[in-house]
Every structure is written in C-alpha cells, then in structure tokens.
Amino acid sequence: MKKKILIHDIAKHLGVSIATVSLVLNGKAREKRISDTLAEKVLKYVDEVGYKPNQLAKSLRTGKTHVIGLVVEDIANPFFATIAALIERKALARGYRILYCSTNNDTTKALDLLAMFEEQHVDGYILALPNGVEAEVSALVRRSKPLVLFDRVLPGVLTNTVVVDGVAGTYVATQHLLAQGFTTIALIITQLEQTQMAARQQGYAQALREHNQPELVQEIAFPQEPEQIVLAMQRFFEAHPTCDAVLFATNYLGVSGLEALGRLGRRIPEQIAVVSFDDNDLFRLYSPPVTVVAQPMETLAESIIGALLNELERPGTTDALVQIQLTPQLVVRQSSIRPVAL
Amino acid sequence: MKKKILIHDIAKHLGVSIATVSLVLNGKAREKRISDTLAEKVLKYVDEVGYKPNQLAKSLRTGKTHVIGLVVEDIANPFFATIAALIERKALARGYRILYCSTNNDTTKALDLLAMFEEQHVDGYILALPNGVEAEVSALVRRSKPLVLFDRVLPGVLTNTVVVDGVAGTYVATQHLLAQGFTTIALIITQLEQTQMAARQQGYAQALREHNQPELVQEIAFPQEPEQIVLAMQRFFEAHPTCDAVLFATNYLGVSGLEALGRLGRRIPEQIAVVSFDDNDLFRLYSPPVTVVAQPMETLAESIIGALLNELERPGTTDALVQIQLTPQLVVRQSSIRPVAL
DNA sequence: CTGAAAGCGCTTACAG
C-alpha cells in the first residue's frame, strides 16, 4: 500500500517551492514567469510518480468541484436513460462528472435532491423537475448558479432551457390521424400541470379544433404501478368503444397502452390507430410497428450540455439566456395507417 | 442573496464554542457530556437558520464523502438503467449519493473512471467492469476500499460479488427448448471473455451435451452500432436455415435478434423459437411474447447495496467477503412453445 | 462544557 503522495513531496524532491508546483499544474507557469525548463521538469516528475492533487482540498479552496448535478424523473425510463447516457459522455469529455438522481416526480424528493446537490457543491445543474420547486430553482438562478432546465420548464422561472416543441409534436401527430380519416381521437396523458404535457395537450386540442372535432382526453395520475395504469386504460377504452385512434403523450403511457389494448383484444390499426410520443425499440419492433413523435435525442443532449458549459466556462460575464426549442419528428409506421379495405 | 452561514456564526450567536456545535451536530453530545438542554438549543437554532455544514470541508477533514461510485456498462441499457434506479433509491435512503459512469465496455475508459472515482474520494464502489482492469481493482481491494462487483466478476480478483447464476439460466432455457422438441438450437452471445457470458455459454453447452446435441454458437463483437449487430444476425440466420431455435445471451442481442428475424420474415415460433436473457417491456409485449430468463432485479439491487453498506459501515473489523449468486427465472411465453400442428 | 489550536491538502497573493 503506497503512501499517498502530496504536493509537498513533489516540491521537496525537486527542490522547488510548493507554489511553483501548484502554478505549473494549474497552467499558470507562463503567467507567473516560470521557465519552460522548470515547468517541464515538474510535469515530468508529477507524471512519473503519478501524483494526483486531492480534489477535495482543491475544491474546498477553489470552490469548483467539476461535478454536474443531473436530476431526471426516473433513470429507468428509456427517455431519461438515453439522455443521461449522452449527457454523461459529453460531460466527461469536457472534464465534468455526473452526480445523478431521480425524483420520481415527487416534489419533496426533488427539493431534497436540490439541497443535496448544493451541499455537494456541484458546479452546475441539469434539471427535469416536477412542479412545486419554483422558489428553490429561482433562488439558484438568483445566485447565478449555472443551470439548465430540460424536458419541462417551470412556470415563472426565467433561466436556460432546452425543450422539445410538444405543441408541434402532437399537432402534427393529430393532423396525421385526421388525414387518415380517424374521427374519434383520444389523448391519454399525465401530469397536465407540467409544461411539456400541457404543450402536448395543446397541440392535440388545436388540431382537433381546426377540424371541428371534439376532444377526448384521459389524464392518468402518475405515481402508480404500471399495472394500475394498464387497468385505468382498459377501463377507458371499454368506456369509449367508438374511439378509433389514440395518442399516448409519453413513452410509458404508450407501453401501458399497448398492453391494455392487447388485453382487450383490439386490433391495431383496424379497430384503433395508435401513436405515441417518444421512440424506442418496443414501438419500432411491435406488431404493427407504432407511429411515434420522436424527440431528437442527440441534439437534445448536445444542446443541454452546450448550454451548461457555456455558463460554466463563461468568464463571469453577463450573458444572454439560452432558450432552445427543438422540433420533434413524426415517424409514421403501420399502427396509424388506416387500412384500405374497410 | 443570503450569505452562507458557517459553524462559527452558529457558535457566536448561541454563545457556545465551535466544538460544542460540531459535536452536537455529529451526535457526540452524550459521549462528550454535553447537556441535553444545550444540545437541543443548538439543534433548534441550526434548524431555524437552515445551517448545513460544508460537505467539502467535512470530507477533507474526515475522509468520508458519502458518495458511491457506480460503474455500469451502459446506462441506456435497460438492465443497467433499472439496476441503477433501484440502487440509487436504496443508497439515498441510507444517506449516500451516486456518482455514475458508463464504460461502454472500453477498458481504457474503465480505468479512467476508476481513477476519477478515486480522485473524487468516493467512499465505495459498485462495479460492472470489462476485463483488463484486474490489477487496478485488486489494488483497491488490497487498500481495503469498500467494493462490490456485480453482473460479472473479474478473474483472479477476490472480493465481494453479487451475480446471477448464468449457467443455471441458460441451462434451464436450453432444457426447455429441447423439451419442446427443437433440435438445432443456436446461442447468440457476445464478449465471451466476460464471466457472466462465459457462464451463459456453459449452461447452454451443458444442456446440449446431456442430450448429445451439437452446439451452434455465434459470438457478436460488442462495440458496434445496433444496425451492424442486426446485419450480423441476418447473415447468421441465412447461413443456418436449419436452426429452429435461438437463445440470445443478453437483452440487446435479443432486441436486435427480433429485428433480424423480422426482416428475414421468419415466423416465431413456427419457423424458429426464441428465448432471450433479461426481461423487458418489449419481450413481454412482442407478438408473440418472448420467453425470457429474467434476473431478479429487486433482489439484485438489494444484495448489491446491502453488501456495500456492510463494508461501509462495518466498525473497521476484518469481516468475511460477501459472495452472492442469485437464481434467474425462466418465464415461458409463446415464442418458445412448439406449435401443436406441424 | 469552553477556547485555542492543529490539521485535512490544496491555491494564491505577497514580499523578497
């Protein structure tokens, strides 16, 4: 068990001062007029003995941890898992680590996580939060903490945001269903109080309004076992036998929806057409393949990390907010194509 | 913007010493014979002003960060995403945060991550690693770092492990296929050098050997685009038209396999029976539903975090290693049932 | 219980 080597040991061995070693390691050799020869000697020896500065001490002194706090709704949700994987890779490439947590849409848990991240002195925040935490996030903004909200924003909180245009997404999807000739189009949605869901409802409502068609919206309460969600949907479809198309507002509703329709023995798209927000393996490989409103995952992740790094590495200036809205893409598959033979 | 409050401010305001405040906050009031009245006064005021000790300073002093480093193969893989979600929840409940990273099965990246975690002074490690990092992990073990390997272990590294019995998993699955009367059973697998994959191959080989059936194993190189994997499988199935059953050794191989069989127009299970390791929504809802070897996710997560906390909170004693092997469960669905009418 | 102090391992302004 080798003893932990300290900056002091480096300095002593090389016969230079601690300050010299520290300055060289922090790239301030030139600035502080340390000769290149000496700087190289230091770097060479540091590399040789594998000296790594104690990050805790460094962080305590500088106030920087190079850790980013990532809050998602649920890391087991494919949308968030994919985004997390992409963000992690991009952050790591820029020298930042990710401390992550899931809120499971619980406001209390979200507040705890924000407090915890603060205690850990994360350098920046990437957040997909439930409502009810506006005051705390505003406080972070006020204190100029680097921060990006994604997926959904918070009413009244003015900060950096990266979202996907939910209105356009469901508008286009609903138009598509109408164009196919479906007449009774249901929207199954959850957490309407969240901005991304409100947007998805709006796009749906707008398209129907333009065609003078009535809305048929079923909201499903969120924190529930999948089985409960499936049962709720079974009840809904049984109560609405004339419904000939359905739009699921998010991936896990789509999955539960397919399960519910399967149990009821409804044939897709002959008896009911299906479209879901978010793409994944299941929708692509299902029989029939499911039409989806796909979010641009790569661009989303790139925009999020870009916006945050912009804040993290700004030279302390007052810069404009970054507010990005990306456009989702309708991927038409068989589940929403009206059969030719009626 | 409120000024950060320090332990010194608390002490001054209450007219007590810093030591008193610190001892009370660390639950050493009784031990240090501080009166309950005073202790309560301190706690009350601390709560009132919302004082939170600076964790960096605390960590620098105590050497404890209450952060656990979690290394997975890929957080976007449903198996790892699910495990991560469960571990995170259980760790948080015990006061630990999770710093996570994906290796994508890249040995160099894995080494970087281990170094990074060490720099961050994580208290403990939960690791699913690629091969080639045995020396570094052994070094951690030698230095008594709390550590648990899961999913796969490392040859020659003696430490805490939590794995699922891969031999039993594929043995039972293969037996099932044989019992159904399938004769040419292929195994599609990857990374045979990893212990969990080697075990899965073993179980398959053993079952076939007992029935004097030949093996038909196709290994797929891992770090590949999904599309490349699908194409490789298409080639395999075309090259082996007599193959009437296939066992996929892990979830993403199963997903790609369904895609490949779909493109080739092979009917399941009429033309080919399918079983995959790992369960997920896709396998459950696919037409036909796919038979799987399901890992006990909850128990797995519970065992992992339990083993680690056991190390983290032991009173510095020499305790026995924890080596847990859980049994997977064969969930028989339609994809592997031989059609009655031939 | 208090008070003063050392120490965790760094960074950095300062005088020379």
Place this chain on the structure above:
DNA sequence: CTGAAAGCGCTTACAG
C-alpha cells in the same frame, strides 16, 4: 522564481 503564510470550513484532541 522561492518561502512563508493565509485561508477554504470543518473535526477533534487537549488543557482548563
């Protein structure tokens, strides 16, 4: 460039 020192914000042994 060096050397001595302060300071980041804690914890804890020590003398009283």
